[in-house]
Amino acid sequence: MLRRGFLSRINAAQWSRQMSVVAKSLKYTQHGEPQEVLQLVEDKLPDPKDNQVLVKILAAPINPADINTIQGKYPVKPKFPAVGGNECVAEVICVGDKVKGFEAGQHVIPLASGLGTWTTHAVYKEDQLLIVSKKVGLAEAATSTVNPTTAYRMLKDFVQLCPGDTVIQNGANSAVGQAVHQLCRAWGINSVGIVRDRPEIAELKQMLQCLGATEVLTEAEIRTSDIFKSGKLKKPRLAFNCVGGKSATEVSRHLDNGGVLVTYGGMSREPVTVATGPLIFKDIAFRGFWMTRWSKENYSSPERSKMFKEIFELMEQGKFVAPNHEMVPLAKFKDAAAAALSFKGFTGKKYILDMSI
């Protein structure tokens, strides 16, 4: 039995005869480069039963981890055949007869990872979905479960921050970096962003400052900056690293005693080098963060509900926007997938598959 929401109940037989759904999905049956192993495949979807929910995907981003998963380079291994993608925003089409919390027309996002979101339609389980207000933009909702939550947890779970405290990060224009700036602005925390120098550095600085960055400095500028020594900003007790190598060392150098450097990415493919002195005498800690683990370990926790509530409130109020992005049609997935994993893709622009075009 299906329910199409409270306002438009029809039975499953009627409905399936009326509008049998064919999903177009980006599937792969072996690991490899996305451009080579992904195939656009059509499958007729079964009607949603029991606790299942049939959704139409509206938008689904291409994240670096999605590409790594397809390449077989990620710790999470899918079962083949697999549909690519982990994030999306979708609209509920109809629900199985045991579903209580959802109705047709609502917008939802996935609570679980590995659901395969690069598809026009999908059947998920009720407990894999979270309703999101339609006041939240499609790009924001589609990209809400990985980057903003990573920024949120890294700001909450390593050091107890107070308004007026400072956070420093490299790769400050990454999608997580942009989220960090916006959450810091909302919470009254100073955020200092480090970026690589580039021809369009002035525009980049302006963009990040618009998102709430207190200071944006190039890697050369931070080495000679006196923003902390002069007392203009409090020395940071929390730093985020998505680059590694010398960039990570430089960021950690500015940490106050007892500070923590949290690594969530390694764009340079160079390890983090940790001198003995800061470890022992400054009590600097080097930690890592992986959103996938946190989400699994806190799947139904009140802390997770609270986090989504806060993030969506900021999005509704226009205080938190999606990272720089480009909407691309599903048919152009090959170009987008190739670009998403490049250095430019990771720090410059997020590609979001738009299923409506």
Next chain:
Amino acid sequence: MLRRGFLSRINAAQWSRQMSVVAKSLKYTQHGEPQEVLQLVEDKLPDPKDNQVLVKILAAPINPADINTIQGKYPVKPKFPAVGGNECVAEVICVGDKVKGFEAGQHVIPLASGLGTWTTHAVYKEDQLLIVSKKVGLAEAATSTVNPTTAYRMLKDFVQLCPGDTVIQNGANSAVGQAVHQLCRAWGINSVGIVRDRPEIAELKQMLQCLGATEVLTEAEIRTSDIFKSGKLKKPRLAFNCVGGKSATEVSRHLDNGGVLVTYGGMSREPVTVATGPLIFKDIAFRGFWMTRWSKENYSSPERSKMFKEIFELMEQGKFVAPNHEMVPLAKFKDAAAAALSFKGFTGKKYILDMSI
């Protein structure tokens, strides 16, 4: 007014006329190599007043940090003229008239660092001293406040260990390493020690196993060992590093998910290299530990009293012995100081100044 204990009270004037004390101290008035800047100097000591305690030093070790302090390479900077040394065991000679907790004849150790212990006699404040039972050996008491406490805190403060758990460490024959093995044995924890290969490796392994090491492996042996994969020992969640470089990386590689590598030294003078993957996907944390900070921050804490009580009980029971050491007369301090900082000195033998010879 002075008190010479409950049994032999004489007034200060009588006492000072009878036995005015001249201290022979190893002093320095500038930073440099210990052999060059240390001078054996005689000073007449004032009578202890108020809360002061006059002690005769019985034995005082030469620790690597003592040498670094004299060289000016340590974060703790002494005021000149300074007396070298931070640890000792001493005998109370007489006390000022406001002293309540001490009496002549008792053995004491310093609770504060930087007191200058390379001297035959000293006047300290009551709250800088802790009474230690005479059942504790002189070498054990003299070396109790730095290495055993470092091992104790590193085992207690980073990961919650249970009997049957495993700890792994490099530089396993360092003074702290020897303390780790003994505390692990007392607490039912498996301790795996990594050492550099050497001609007398068999004797070294035997010595460390006598102290309680569950397994002692060379750096080559641990790379191919299956003690964790085979399930013989649980994968460690706690590792200690006093070497750095490749040795630290190798040790961290054996940590279980969520494990912590604690660095307390850097003998190789190479930094710790931290790959991004283990930080993010295995949630491995890289921390540091400095006993001096902990002691300052916990100067009068119940946790500190509890720690000393446990360590001294083990020493009294013969379950915890001093690290490999050699007693040397004060007159031979130059040779001992030079040897103490060498690689061999750090991992092989601790030199303890014996003030009675």
